[in-house]
Amino acid sequence: MPKKKLAVYTATGCAACENTILDIHYDLGSLTRSADIVFWPYVLGSQWDGLNEQGPVDVCFFAGAIRTEADRIAAVRLRSNSKFMVACGACAAFGGLPSLTDIHPGTPENRPEHLDEGNEFLLPKLESRVFALEHIVDVDYFVPGCPPTRDFLWAAIQSLVYMGDSPARMSFAASRLPMALAESITSGIVPPRGSVFAGEKAVCASCSRIKEEKKFRGFYRPYQIDPDSGRCLLEQGLLCQGLATREGCGGLCTAVGAACRGCFGKAEAVFDPGAKMVSAVSSTFDSTEASEIEGLTKTFVDLAGTFYRYTLATQCALKTPNAEETKHAPDNS
Amino acid sequence: MTRFEPKIIAFLCNWCSYVAADAAGVSRFVQKPNVRVIRVFCSGMVDPSYVIKAFASGADGVLVAGCHPGDCHYLAGNIKALRRSFLLRKLLSELGVEGKRFRLEWIAASESPLYAKLMNEMIEDVRNLGPCMRSSQKPLKGVA
Amino acid sequence: MRQTILEPLRWMEELTRVMVIENGGPPKTFLQVMTNLNLSKMCIGRPVEELPRILTILSPAHHLVSAMALDSLFNVTPPPLAVNMRDALLQTLFFIRHMRKLYFFLSSHSNPFEDFSLSQRNIDQHSVPRDLIDQIMRHVALAQEATKILGGRADHPISAVAGGVSRFLKQPYYDRLSEIGRSCLSFSIKLARVLADIKLEDLLYDFDIQPILSLTIHGNSNEVQVSDSSGELIYQFPADQIFEKIGLQQEPWTYKPFAFLKEKGWNSLDSEKVTSIYFVGPLARLKFQKEIEYPLSGENWKSFEDAFGSPPTFGIANAYRALQVEIFQAAGRMVDLYRQESLTGPVIRNIPTEVKEEGIAAIESPDGLIAHRYKTDSRGIVEKIEILDSATQNNAIKCLIAKRVVEESADWNHDPKITKGRIEEALLPF
Known part of the structure; x- marks a missing residue:
């Protein structure tokens, strides 16, 4: 050979x-x-x-x-x-x-003008x-x-x-x-x-935390609570992207108590990680009152920067570049 | 220059809103021709990814319409749609899609005048906002 | 006019090249960093607690300084366990970073990925035993395992959070850590012994750099100290004033700004006497140190001292020696900090109760002083970030080194590749 x-x-x-x-x-x-x-x-x-x-x-x-x-x-x-x-x-x-x-x-910014x-x-x-x-x-x-x-x-x-x-x-x-x-x-x-x-499935498949019924009573930012060890982070109110993310890391971040941010990209079956997360998170809101749900939603910050942390250029359906942007290749001399 | 004609995608629930839209046509209410209707079985099945896909494929506005709370054919499908709508609207606005472009409405089977009114209202709102980010672009691969 | 471009430079974490313009008279040399990450645009609008995870893109040590800036922003004091765990991680990062640099340097005359039988044949007087190089990488791998235990991930750690760290260690980790610590310490001493026999001046193009200021953080007092070339302290200021004292100058020919002391004002790099730029990193720290915390056995240290000169000169060979000294210092601290007593405690983090809207922190990273300052709104959404990354923004020194090599290179007109190699070797230990 x-x-x-x-x-x-x-x-x-x-x-x-x-x-x-x-x-x-x-x-x-x-x-x-x-x-x-x-x-x-x-x-x-x-x-x-x-x-x-x-x-x-x-x-x-x-x-x-x-x-x-x-x-x-x-x-x-x-x-x-x-x-x-x-x-x-x-x-x-x-x-x-x-x-x-x-x-x-x-x-x-910070780009010399001339x-x-x-x-x-x-x-x-x-x-x-x-x-x-x-x-x-x-x-x-x-x-x-x-x-x-x-x-x-x-x-x-x-x-x-x-x-x-x-x-x-x-x-x-x-x-x-x-x-x-x-x-x-x-x-x-x-x-x-x-x-x-x-891997093919979502990070949740290899995350060792125990997942029970998901009911969201409130959203917390990572600095606000110390999550219980061994329990699903999403269930504790932390935005964890494991369920929309491709498996393969073995749940490295969730094992340390830090929520997943999706560095492996979306899982095979997901269309858009942001949409998947919106769907997953909001379906666990424990309320049927519009005003209550709206109040809960207001506590979330920076959804786009969280859901598309690593994948904005290719997997955010609304932000992928169009054909015109990728063209204008300079000469390869 | 020709006037901007917005493209609106309407996800209508089979049991109420679709019937209302049908009746609005039969009753010959004046409706603007900017709407593309997609019949779904319940507003609860309109996953956020459908909405994002619609915008990514060039829609200027998306309407999801279902039965009034309590009237859902599947008991609580419309409540599921309601729960998702707030977070979805927030995500969309962070990505540059204005709040008025995405609406969730309750339209019962008997409310055909309401349907026509809401639709015309939304078309004008979206027309005033102008084309959405992907309106005239050919989508790149990954977005069907 | 003649333009020569040496690219891409080896061992640089960012795409870097040297451009030489000859237009009659002495050649003009520019060290150009061609990567632009636009960090502030990346971070503005993000929740501030995410910054430690985002800014590790600069280097793992930025994860730690970022977490410390969060401590100050949220006005929390991390419990002793967390402080120790972060410090243990930092020392491990020192060990890895410097070991890698030595690995790069020692393997520079051979291809470390070459077929073994071939590489044995190509041995010349510059070659370092292949076995030693492999052992260096083995210990880097061990230390990486330790960072994975302490930081969650090896290259982009995640465990430091506002007010502490995110999890306790488990029992098996303590045993493994102390094993790793001991192994790293004994190897670092062995390495120092082996390297003591190698005359660095023969291996590389050694020269002294003109007298220049140096900047270090004094460990316990959290004071930034500015000292002159002889190691004498000129003045000092508290670390939280660092962004008032140090300015960043953007030049049109590189994407990285230059750090300089505001007090003296920016003067262009062309001028004969450059007074406002300063020097960081292992050699700067070493100059300041009166004694070594974890000495080798007496005579070995003696040989170091003799080699350094007193006070140590700012030479390339000395910069490599400083790496070695810091390696066994770091290994010694690792052994101390990896003990179970240091890494156990009742609390791992304190939960913040307020948002102060401004946070600042500065530490000594392996490559030198780094500092972060964040401004946020009342909900902790980032409005402004300032980052002093001495390792790269202090590139005025690197430019001067490159310039010096080009000017002194008699081979310049014959073989630019030799000059390129010399520049790379000279820049590596800084």
């Missing part, structure tokens, strides 16, 4: 995704007989001309959202060089935290809004999470490197992936495009 070539890159975001890859370093070392990491500016100091010399890359893990022209050019370049493009982390997959800036559009014309320093221009990777180029697979959990990232790397060639390794990956995905990678078939390397 010829060695596979991997590339890793981060656009606008933070280094957490790359650090997660670094953290599996110990296992990653075992990959070296089957794959080489040929392009990774953060750790290897790779340069763009080096990428051209390398020739085509097999799998590219792209993290970070598209916020500047430089991000867009990087995405286009890596796409044209790679066989599989993987959107790694919430920013690349859904726009992530950076896309929060687009809830209330307007002119971007940049646009005659810019001798060639600082990349900002895009009109924050895009997820799939808005700019075709994406083959997604590894969601902020940052992705080590297990799924490692499973994704193994699946795409070995493609069924090493059954022993595949058993780790397969045990962590949804059945359809697991079957295709163990039998050496390329997983269907658009597959998400995470």
Whole structure:
């Protein structure tokens, strides 16, 4: 088997995704007989001309959202060089935290004004809004999470490197992936495009808290109460997004007593995470009086910023970019 | 320039509001042609995602109409719709869809004049607000 | 005019490059940060208690300073257990951050992901034993496990909340933590011994930076201290005045603002004597320290002291040594704080009862002083945020370092790649 070539890159975001890859370093070392990491500016100091010399890359893990022209050019370049493009982390997959800036559009602040014309320093221009990777180029697979959990990232790397060639390794990956995905990678078939390397159900399925009947008497902000351990956070009046969010983290945040904010994106069956949450939360209001319900509703704050915390660019049906916005690609020189 | 003609999606309950709309037509009340009616079995089944999907697909206004409280064919479906409406309106307004574009009304089978009046009123309200965010845009993938 | 761009710079958390413009005369060097997160737009309108979770996008330490700013905003004092847990997390973050930097530095002459048989063949005088590099990463992984226990998640912790932390630890965690702590401490001492035999000056392009001010927070008094190049204290001010004393200057050629002391006023980086910019991070902290809390055995420390010079000079090699010193200090504190006595208590958090509408906090993060200030309305919805992230907004120093390397690089016209490598190595420990 010829060695596979991997590339890793981060656009606008933070280094957490790359650090997660670094953290599996110990296992990653075992990959070296089957794959080489040929392009990774953060750790290897790779340069763009080096990428051209390398020739085509097999799998590219792209993290970070598209916020500047430089991000867009990087995405286009890596796409044209790679066989599989993987959107790694919430920013690349859904726009992530950076896309929060687009809830209330307007002119971007703290941006030097005189940049646009005659810019001798060639600082990349900002895009009109924050895009997820799939808005700019075709994406083959997604590894969601902020940052992705080590297990799924490692499973994704193994699946795409070995493609069924090493059954022993595949058993780790397969045990962590949804059945359809697991079957295709163990039998050496390329997983269907658009597959998400995470669970299928909602976070509630793996959250260890006990869920009883949901009746909402009042809404609390996280600083206002100390939730009982072991009981569903939503039932205690905290806005927890677990029921609209894709499973895979194993209920990391709820285990610590912090409510889920949906970094894995919406669960498979959900149309729009905000709509799902509105439906779920308000159906538990313990009242039939319009005025009482209205009063209860007034205590909620910042629904949009909570429900679409990580997913505004791709999963908020009202805020996804339209075809015109994603166009105007600059030349890729 | 041509006058802005808003598109209103009306989710009407099969047992009351739809009958009222039907009767309003039969009785030849004057109604503006901006409404697209979707018959549903109960206002309680209109999930918030239907409303958001309607707006995302280019609607300028959405009306959900059901039986008066207590008259629901399924006992309390309309109360479910009522519970959801406040939080949904709040979310919509945070996303830039004004409160007047989404209405929840109780229209009994016998209230066909009320239906015609409410509809005309809403169309004018929405016309004054102008096109909604997705009104003239081709939706991108993910929104059917 | 000739323009040379060195990009992207290695080991930078944000997309960064160096642009050199030669127009006759000495070359002009610009260190450009090309990522713009627009944090204030991200945070305005959010409920303030969500900020610790949002602002970890900067670095995990921002989670902690953000939670402390919430304490001040809600006017609550976290119970001792919570303070210890947060501190334990912070020390672990120090350990991880510095270890990673050493890992980057030590593996810079080889590809750590190279096939083992190949890498053995490519050994030259610069190579560090592969085994040591692997061990560093093993201990980073261990420390990551500890952050996961203490912070809920490793890279973006979530456990610090207004008035405390969000949950108690469970019994098995105490044993695991003390195991991790001991292992990290013994390795950090071993690492220091191994590295003592390596002459850093041979491994990298070492030079001293011109005398410059440094800024640190004094642990117990919560005073920000400004000292000159010899380590002498010039003046100090309370940490909650930090945004009155430090200004941010936005230049047109980079997305990151520059932090400077308002008192001295901003002077452009071109001028010969730059007086208003300052220096943070491990080396700045070390200069201030009169003694080391967790000394190595006497003679080892002696060798450190000799290497540093007295007072330590602001050199690149010394910056790397400062990382090592902080690593075993952090490991020592980890062992202390991981003990069950430190991490048990009757209360984990105090519930706030008021909203003061303004909160401010500053701490020493692994990369240097960071501070947050929030203004909210009476319901705690964010209206304004100010963030001082010294590690990146203090990039005036980094610009000066890059400039210096370019100017001194005799190879400049032959191979920009060598210059790039030198810049990267020089910027890494700051």
